[in-house]
Amino acid sequence: MKKTYKIDVDCANCANKMEMAAKQTKGVKNAVVNFMTLKMIVEFEEGYTPDTVMPEVEKNCKIVEDDCEIFWKK
Amino acid sequence: MNKKQKKMLYRIIISSILWLFFSFLKVEGILKFILFMIPYYIIGYDILKKAFKGILKKQVFDENFLMAIATIGAILLKDYREGVAVMLFYQIGELFQSYAVGKSRKNISELMDIRPDYANVKIDGEWEKVDPDEVEIGTLIEVKPGEKIPIDGKVVSGTASLNTSALTGESKPAQVKEGDEVLSGCINLDGLLYIQTTKEFTESTVSKILDLVENASSRKSKSEDFISKFARYYTPAVCYSALFLAFVPPVVSLILKVDPQWSQWIFRALTFLVISCPCALVISIPLSFFAGIGACSHEGILVKGSNYLEALSKCDTMVFDKTGTLTKGVFEVSEIKVNQGTREQLIEYAALAESYSSHPISLSLMKAYGKEMDKNRISQIEEISGHGIKAIVDGNRILAGNQLLMEKYQIPYKKEEVDSTIVYVSCNQQYLGAILISDVIKPTSSQAIQQLKKNGIKKTVMLTGDQKKVAIDVARELNIDCTYSQLLPDQKVEKVEALLKEQSKDGKLAFVGDGINDAPVLSRADIGIAMGALGSDAAIEAADVVLMDDDPLKIVQAMRISRKCIRIVYENIVFAIGIKGICLILGALGFANMWMAIFADVGVMVIAVLNAIRVLYTGGYHGKK
Numbered sequence: 001m002k003k004t005y006k007i008d009v010d011c012a013n014c015a016n017k018m019e020m021a022a023k024q025t026k027g028v029k030n031a032v033v034n035f036m037t038l039k040m041i042v043e044f045e046e047g048y049t050p051d052t053v054m055p056e057v058e059k060n061c062k063i064v065e066d067d068c069e070i071f072w073k074k
Numbered sequence: 075m076n077k078k079q080k081k082m083l084y085r086i087i088i089s090s091i092l093w094l095f096f097s098f099l100k101v102e103g104i105l106k107f108i109l110f111m112i113p114y115y116i117i118g119y120d121i122l123k124k125a126f127k128g129i130l131k132k133q134v135f136d137e138n139f140l141m142a143i144a145t146i147g148a149i150l151l152k153d154y155r156e157g158v159a160v161m162l163f164y165q166i167g168e169l170f171q172s173y174a175v176g177k178s179r180k181n182i183s184e185l186m187d188i189r190p191d192y193a194n195v196k197i198d199g200e201w202e203k204v205d206p207d208e209v210e211i212g213t214l215i216e217v218k219p220g221e222k223i224p225i226d227g228k229v230v231s232g233t234a235s236l237n238t239s240a241l242t243g244e245s246k247p248a249q250v251k252e253g254d255e256v257l258s259g260c261i262n263l264d265g266l267l268y269i270q271t272t273k274e275f276t277e278s279t280v281s282k283i284l285d286l287v288e289n290a291s292s293r294k295s296k297s298e299d300f301i302s303k304f305a306r307y308y309t310p311a312v313c314y315s316a317l318f319l320a321f322v323p324p325v326v327s328l329i330l331k332v333d334p335q336w337s338q339w340i341f342r343a344l345t346f347l348v349i350s351c352p353c354a355l356v357i358s359i360p361l362s363f364f365a366g367i368g369a370c371s372h373e374g375i376l377v378k379g380s381n382y383l384e385a386l387s388k389c390d391t392m393v394f395d396k397t398g399t400l401t402k403g404v405f406e407v408s409e410i411k412v413n414q415g416t417r418e419q420l421i422e423y424a425a426l427a428e429s430y431s432s433h434p435i436s437l438s439l440m441k442a443y444g445k446e447m448d449k450n451r452i453s454q455i456e457e458i459s460g461h462g463i464k465a466i467v468d469g470n471r472i473l474a475g476n477q478l479l480m481e482k483y484q485i486p487y488k489k490e491e492v493d494s495t496i497v498y499v500s501c502n503q504q505y506l507g508a509i510l511i512s513d514v515i516k517p518t519s520s521q522a523i524q525q526l527k528k529n530g531i532k533k534t535v536m537l538t539g540d541q542k543k544v545a546i547d548v549a550r551e552l553n554i555d556c557t558y559s560q561l562l563p564d565q566k567v568e569k570v571e572a573l574l575k576e577q578s579k580d581g582k583l584a585f586v587g588d589g590i591n592d593a594p595v596l597s598r599a600d601i602g603i604a605m606g607a608l609g610s611d612a613a614i615e616a617a618d619v620v621l622m623d624d625d626p627l628k629i630v631q632a633m634r635i636s637r638k639c640i641r642i643v644y645e646n647i648v649f650a651i652g653i654k655g656i657c658l659i660l661g662a663l664g665f666a667n668m669w670m671a672i673f674a675d676v677g678v679m680v681i682a683v684l685n686a687i688r689v690l691y692t693g694g695y696h697g698k699k
Contacts, residue, residue: 010172012357013137016302034292035357036179036364041292063131066124 003050005040006071007033014065021060027053040070075173082169086162089113093158110154118145118161137351140313144344148668151337156668160348167676171357174683178361181690182368188240188259188280190224206275217267223260226278227269229253234265241279242374242622259283282614286378287371291364293379297643301359305352312350312658316343319662338664345661348671351679354650358682359643365689366639374622375632382618385601386636390581392531392629393570395595396538396548398588399605400626401513405434405495407442409510413488420507424499426452427465427474435495438511458482462497473500480505494544515548522626523552529633532581535573537566537595566595574600586629588613603629639689646682653678 009015015035022031022040027048032041044053054072061068075083092113101109118141125142141164148157192203194216201216206224209215214230217223223236235247241259250256256269259280275281320343324334363380370377377383397403410417425443428436429452440447455465461482462475473479474497480487485500487508494512498505523534535556538545545559558569570585577583585592585599588606593616596602604617606624614620621628657674660666666674 011137011168011353012175012360013305013353016305016356017136019302020306032292032294034289034360036175036182036291036360037288038179039288039292041289064133065136066127066131 001050002041002043005042005054007038007040008069008071009033009035009038009065010067014068017064018061018068021064022057025053025057025060028057031057076176079169079172079176082165082172085116086166086169089117089158090162092116093155093162097155106154107149107152110149110158114145114149114154114158114161117158117165118142121161121164136309137353140309140347140350144347147340147344151341153341160668160672163672163676164348167672167679170676170680171353171683174680174687175357175361178365178683178687178690181687182364188222189284190222190258190280193224194218194221206278209271209275211271211274213271215269215271217262217269219262219264219266221262223256223258223262223267223269224278224280225269225271225275226256226258226273227271228255230268230270232265232267234267235263236260237263239374241283283371283376286376286614286620287367290367290377290379291360293381294360295363295380295384297384297640297647298359298363298380301352301355301647305356308352309350312346315658315662316346316350319343319346342661342664345666345668345671346658348668349654349657349661349666349674351675353675354654354679354682355647357679358646358650358686361683362639362643362646362686362689365686366635369635369639369690370632373628373631373635375628375635376614376620376622377632377636378618378620382601383636383639385582386584386619386633387640388580388582389584389601389633390530390532391535391573391577391583392526392533393535393537393573393583393585393599394554395566395585395587395592396536396540396545397513398624399586400519400536400548400552401515403513403588405438405511406514407438407509408494408512408514411488411490411508411510413505413507415501415506420499421509423467423470423472423501423506424474424497424509426467427455427463427472427499430455431457431463435497435511439497439509442509470501471503474498512544515551516624516626518625518627520552522630523554525627525630526633529630529637531633535569537561537569539563563591563594566592567598570595570598574598584619586626588624603632605629635689642685642689646685649685650678650682 009018012035015033019031019033022028022033022042027045028042029045030043042057044050050072058070058072061070096109099109121138121141124138128136128139141161145157145161148160190206193206193209194201195204195209195213209225215225215227229250229252231252233251235249236256238248238260240261241257247263258278320340324336324339327334363383366383367377367380394400410420412420421439421443425439426447428439429447429449451468453466455463457463458475458479461479462473465472473483473485476496477487477489477498480498480500485503485505487498487505490496490508490510492510494510497509497511499509500506526534533556534554536545536549536554537558539561540559542559545557549557561569574583582600584601584603585595586603586605587596588604593612596604596616601619602617603619603621604613605621605628619632654674657666657670661671
């Protein structure tokens, strides 16, 4: 399953770091951060749901870049 | 400017005034330290906080850390003015970057802004504006002059001319009337239209295009991957070098029993840190691609990813499908050979005789005649299957058909030796002449091939299912290097695969088709270009680049934008790495001061961003922006 989330981050390098962090999160098959459109596309692994994975993704992104936001809550 | 940026602007203004003021004050010692700490705190508190948080989370090598270390280092060396200045300039650079990126993000989105904001729907007898998302299939919507058609549908009543340029890049308005299908994203220029929707908003053309373009820059190019990898090693490498620079030379000096000059080496190390930020690279490369994709979509060229834009610039072999790509794919009268009487009479008789038929050949004859036809002039129409038509026009017996028809009625006709379809016409046993009908080459095809060759295409190939002679004629006229004819669809795939094997390592092969039954070839080629694909989901799905109209010159345009985009990307890579490299060396040798370091960081970034924006202004081929 693939989902697109709006994000907020200030610098391009931080966006790259967020992408790396999201990719390494458990349950994430692949993640792409698009700094120009401020979007994060997350592909989830089989058996994982966005509700359980996204908090982890957010936590990991906050570690590498404190000043970032992922709008995944409805 | 947004709220965050404005706040930063105030911080910059206040701290630079304070900084300037304190610089002229003649105070020394602890008082000077305290005074300079005020602007330092105002301008840098967030950086310090982020750097501290970063250390706690074991994420040390980021820009915040670098700036914090560099400025604190300068302050410890009692160079308060410089310390504050570095932080100040760093923040100015950051602000500029954020402003420039935000601005270009907005510019580019405006280029692609075809999203309709509302649909006019009748609710309880009143027309009301509603979110297009909420409109169900089959709803009647009203589109007033100047409004955007929000959802695909069919015109129920009204006529109007539509501006389709947002979809196709074509500036000529299209006329629509009752019963016509209309696509969302077109702008109604004059009339009032009532449209019954045939799709949901999310399935409408405009949503599909937006989706495609917005996701395009998420497919990253090799250059972008290279830069992210580079940045991952570069920052730590520079940090360790700085550490090395700060300690090793002084320690070696100590061992050699010469003056270690601690402060000088530490200062050089700090300069190093300031230069090191990879931002110029990391921002300018995706920005260039984003701008390139934006510029393309403005021209009615949808590129599905940065990687395809990059591949397109390296394309050196272009394979074309013939029918519908280089030729119009519709039959037209290409030549009229008069034997007796006038040209007009010949075409008039042929058109009248065929006027009751809806065969493509008949349609092309009527189109060539081009006038209203009085059907009362025709009588006793008889269609002779496999031969042609026999009819009485104005009391004359007209025969219009192939050579079999002429032979059957023993007309003394002249056989034409061409491969196109021929309609022989006779009147009362007199042979009038022949009308040659063929699939005509698009008016811009020849120019497109010529321009492509100028723009770096080394080999042009044409594939067609048509007869060899027709294919060779077209290829000769268009100056195409290589032609393969009488191919079945799967043989086209085989040919493309064979051509792919012949490719050099760096060259890319593009296939251009009209999206009708060549989807397998489109996906097999390095770059599949579908043209005239407006409204054809299968083609949009299979292709990597979608031309919204069917003008082959658009391919040239796409190539020009892609090549300019890649050139700018390389310029930025070489420029940024080059300047930073030089400054790093100068810094290590002690020739670069903090100001030079700031330029290497902020200045390079500003120039790289401005350079990237240039992609947007690749002039349109037709002279429009």
